[in-house]
Amino acid sequence: MLQNVNIIEGDFTPNDDARYGIAVARFNEFIVESLLKGAIDSLRRHGVAAKNIDVMRVPGAYELPLIIQKMAEGKGDNKYDAIIALGAVIRGSTPHFDYVAGESAKGLSSVGMQHSIPVVNGIITTDTIEQAIERAGTKAGNKGSEAGLVAIEMVSLLSKI
Ligand code: INI
DSSP states (O other): OOTTOOOOOOOOOOOTTOOEEEEEEOTTHHHHHHHHHHHHHHHHHTTOOGGGEEEEEESSGGGHHHHHHHHHTOOGGGOOSEEEEEEEEEGGGOTTHHHHHHHHHHHHHHHHHHHTOOEEEEEEEESSHHHHHHTEEETTEEHHHHHHHHHHHHHHHHHHO
């Protein structure tokens, strides 16, 4: 069925010029620092030079969309080909979980669409701290590493269309 069609997809071949921004929330730092390590590790292992990765820190996940919007507006040397948002919103420790989680996810997708740039959602939302630990480099992998891979694939795909 797929014979003779043109399939266009991204790959993980490094693009020497691509620049990646990572915006990281400090809230739940213990978890989020593992996501950050994972994201940087993914990018570096796939050939992205350290000088092409910028990390910006914000207080909490709720602040991520604004800083990512500023990053997406960057031009020249401050232009990013993809931006990764990293944070951890844990229901157990916040009464306004739904608000913080919902608003940050909505904000990220709106910036991505507005600027036609991949904004990768690496904000984990869990019921418990244990689940967050599982997604930050233990049983359930590292969502930061996955976000790094998604960013590379999307930069590659966008360069082909
Ligand atoms: N920010 C998070 O990144 N994760 C959380 O779990 C969280 N909790 O628990 O409330 C959280 N709150 C802070 C929020 O992101 C803002 O920094 C704050 O509301 C100030 O705007």
